[in-house]
Amino acid sequence: MDQRVPVAIVTGGASGLGRSVVERLISQQIHVAIVDVSKEAGQIAEELDSKSDKEVRFFQADVSDKEQALGVVKRIYEHFERVDYLVNAAGIITRAPAAEVAATDLKRVIDINLIGSAFMCQAVYPYMKEVSGGSIVNFGSMLAHYGSKNLLTYAASKGGVLQVTQCLAVEWAGEYIRVNSVSPGYIETPLSSGATKDPVFKERILSRTPQRRFGKPEEVAAVVYFLLSDEASFVTGVDIPIDGGLLAGDPALFPPA
Incomplete structure (x- = not known):
C-alpha cells in the first residue's frame, strides 16, 4: 500500500449521494473505504474498484453501534495505514405525523443519522x-x-448533525481537524424519483427553487470534495446548502412534506 495516497472513509458510500462522493474521490486519486451495514455494498465496492487505479474496499459495520464504529475504523487504518477524510453519508428517513411517530422509528433514525x-x-x-x-x-x-410536516424524526436527526459539526469544529480545531457539513436540497436520486416523475409535486418543488431544477449528485459530490480538500483549509464549522437557492428564498414558501 502506497502510504502517500490519501484515504477516505465514506459511510453509506454504495448508493445515492454517498456513491457519487466515492466516485468523485476516486477521480481525485484517493483510496476509499466504504462502510455500510449491508453486505450488498461489497459488490458495489468491487465494481468501483475494478474501474479505478485507486483501491475501493468494503468494510461492514453498523455505525450506530459505538464498538462497531470504533472497530471498523481500526480495521480500515490497519489496512490502509492512514485515515485522512471521513464523509458521513449514511442515513435513513421515515415519514409520519408528529403525534404518531413510533418510538422504534424515532430511535432508529436518530441512531443512524445522528x-x-x-x-x-x-x-x-x-x-x-x-x-x-x-x-x-x-x-x-x-x-x-x-x-416540515411528517418529518419530525428525520429533521431532528439532521438538526443534531449540524450541531455536532459545529461543536467538533470548535473543539478539534487545535488538532487541525476540520469538520463541516452539507445540506442537500432536492437532488435527482432514486430516493427523489417519485417527485421527479409526479408533475404536480415536481412543479411544487421547482416553484420554490430559484434555479428551477433539481440538483445532480455530482454537484453535491463536488462540494463535499472541496470541503475535504486543502482548498478549504480555512473553512470549518460551516454548513453549505446545495439546494439551488431554496433556503435563500422566502421561508413562507418552503414546501410542506
Missing part, C-alpha cells in the same frame, strides 16, 4: 490527531433548517 455520525467522528479522531490533521464532512439536510 448518533452514527457522531460515533464515526469519534472513531477517526485519534488517527487524525496522530498526524495533526484531517477533514470530516457530515450530511445534514435542508430539513435541518426549517420545519
Whole structure:
C-alpha cells in the first residue's frame, strides 16, 4: 500500500449521494473505504474498484453501534495505514405525523443519522490527531433548517448533525481537524424519483427553487470534495446548502412534506 495516497472513509458510500462522493474521490486519486451495514455494498465496492487505479474496499459495520464504529475504523487504518477524510453519508428517513411517530422509528433514525455520525467522528479522531490533521464532512439536510410536516424524526436527526459539526469544529480545531457539513436540497436520486416523475409535486418543488431544477449528485459530490480538500483549509464549522437557492428564498414558501 502506497502510504502517500490519501484515504477516505465514506459511510453509506454504495448508493445515492454517498456513491457519487466515492466516485468523485476516486477521480481525485484517493483510496476509499466504504462502510455500510449491508453486505450488498461489497459488490458495489468491487465494481468501483475494478474501474479505478485507486483501491475501493468494503468494510461492514453498523455505525450506530459505538464498538462497531470504533472497530471498523481500526480495521480500515490497519489496512490502509492512514485515515485522512471521513464523509458521513449514511442515513435513513421515515415519514409520519408528529403525534404518531413510533418510538422504534424515532430511535432508529436518530441512531443512524445522528448518533452514527457522531460515533464515526469519534472513531477517526485519534488517527487524525496522530498526524495533526484531517477533514470530516457530515450530511445534514435542508430539513435541518426549517420545519416540515411528517418529518419530525428525520429533521431532528439532521438538526443534531449540524450541531455536532459545529461543536467538533470548535473543539478539534487545535488538532487541525476540520469538520463541516452539507445540506442537500432536492437532488435527482432514486430516493427523489417519485417527485421527479409526479408533475404536480415536481412543479411544487421547482416553484420554490430559484434555479428551477433539481440538483445532480455530482454537484453535491463536488462540494463535499472541496470541503475535504486543502482548498478549504480555512473553512470549518460551516454548513453549505446545495439546494439551488431554496433556503435563500422566502421561508413562507418552503414546501410542506
